Amino acid sequence: MNRVSQSSTPAIELRRVSKSFGAVQVCHDIELAVEQGEFVTLLGSSGCGKTTTLNMVAGLEDASSGEILMHGRRVNDLSPVDRDVAMVFQNYALYPHMTVAENIGFTLKMRKVPRDDIRRRVEAVAAALELGHVMERLPAQLSGGQQQRVAIGRALVREPKVFLFDEPFSNLDAALRVKMRAEVKQLHQRLGVTSLFVTHDQEEAMSISDRIAVMYRGRVEQFGTPEEIYARPATRYVATFIGSPQMELAAATVEAVDGEPAVRLGATTIPLAGRTGLRPGQAVEVGVRPEHIRLAATDTAGGVPATVTLVQPVGPATHVTLAWDGGGAVASVPGFVRREVGSAVRAVIDPDRVLVFDGETGRSL
Ligand SMILES: Nc1ncnc2c1ncn2[C@@H]1O[C@H](COP(=O)(O)OP(=O)(O)O)[C@@H](O)[C@H]1O
Ligand SMILES: [Mg+2]
Structure with a gap:
């Protein structure tokens, strides 16, 4: 939290952003401001519009209406590459024939970054993710958690201004999910990169986020700190969605x-x-x-x-x-x-x- 600067321009801002696929509207007037260095989570059950919202921030989907700003600049018409974001998905398909080091450095190589720079940046990322000892291994020789860390490393090495995560731990078993949560939170504490994270798991959202936007049927029901949404739920939906066992x-x-x-x-x-x-x-x-x-x-x-x-x-x-x-x-x-x-x-x-x-x-x- 101490890295979050409330006074400056938000890193990500959504102003009345809506999205329709054909006649079906799936996002309704989404309002959201993510401060620089903040870790914000979009939380809600399957189909509520989380991925669509994240994809609009990434530039993978166009907003039907409304404005998306990054660092104060309107980005609606910018391509994903020009938005300076890096995404980590649930299905993080690593290149099976490349080593960990090659997987992490691949996008830099594609961008013709000098070889020495690639090595230096890959090593720094590997150290941050504690992958230094497995750099020459192939993905098949890694545990699920290590594979997921390589996927994060691949995004991290680009030194993006903004990190977007779409249910990155969903394919991991329960114990590993809990461990990865802690790792991503610690990484964020160390690096302070603005992060927008998507999950349907309320406990994951509570434990990892500075603030949470609880979504329901394409709308933001409440946007607040974990404590606010837990202690002072704005709606019936938030009250019952947050907390385990559920409140009656x-x-x-x-x-x-x-x-x-x-x-x-x-x-x-x-x-x-x-x-x-x-x-x-x-x-x-x-x-x-x-x-x-x-x-x-x-x-x-x-x-x-x-x-x-x-x-x-x-x-x-x-x-x-x-x-x-x-x-x-x-x-x-x-x-x-x-x-x-x-x-x-x-x-x-x-x-x-x-x-x-x-x-x-x-x-x-
Ligand atoms: N490309 C698409 N075409 C039509 N409908 C879509 C498309 N992508 C998502 N949807 C619909 O939009 C709604 C929200 O989807 P999504 O954002 O993926 O939800 P979530 O990530 O919260 O599970 C769902 O009803 C889904 O079926
Ligand atoms: Mg989704």
Whole structure:
């Protein structure tokens, strides 16, 4: 974050960028500003328009309308080569008959960069990616993680102003994905190259990004830091897409208790004093993140009377599924929790942690 300069011209800026394929519009008025040195992720489920958006930044697709700027300059009409970006894809097909060193240096050779310069730059990149000891190997002699690092090296060696990544870890197994995440983040910390990264994996996005643009059906639902989108989701969609286990939302109607808004959860009324956006009778959806639900004894005042329906230990926490009158929730309780299925508990919820969304628009209230 410390490399990010908020005051200067954004490295990448999208102004009301839309894209249609024939009659089908897949990106709607995308607004996005990536600061110099920032690591921004486009996050959303498959088909929401992430790749299309990234390809428009790269120049591989034309925007149907709107403006794309890089370092303050309009680039809509610039070819990919002239945009000074380097891309890393999910399918990173290395040249099988070339060594690691040759693979990394290939684009420089094509550009007729002097041989000594190529060697120097390839060595520097290999050192940064800890590939120095495998430079003479062929891709088939590398692990999946090493192959992916060579693909990143191939992009890095061009010393681009901007890095674009499209689901680069999707073909790797789960353990390696987590490791590559850390490597790319460390690389970014060291080199500070502006990066736009695409993934459908919310945990990957949370762990790697300075800021995340959550996309849904071709629109940016929210653009903010991992903490902002987690703690203050702007919409119902963001609230349920971010976080594991998923947060449950329940329909409710705002009531008035002593002149203050409140909502009913099961047999209990939760006061929401001071929430100025709520008016009595309003249809809303309410939810609480699993880690903000505490389990307590059945005589605990204020808790929601609930029945345990499922207990799932995952190591650091146990996910306890609860049913109550008209709904339920999952509670994530630290450590191993011994609760009998069918037993009665109270779900204790801090009113400040209750997230409320407009029943119609889905916007945060
Ligand atoms: N060249 C194309 N022609 C027609 N439709 C396309 C084309 N490329 C993508 N789409 C459609 O646009 C939508 C967004 O696709 P994409 O940007 O690849 O999504 P994501 O990367 O988020 O999975 C999808 O419905 C996809 O089928
Ligand atoms: Mg895609």
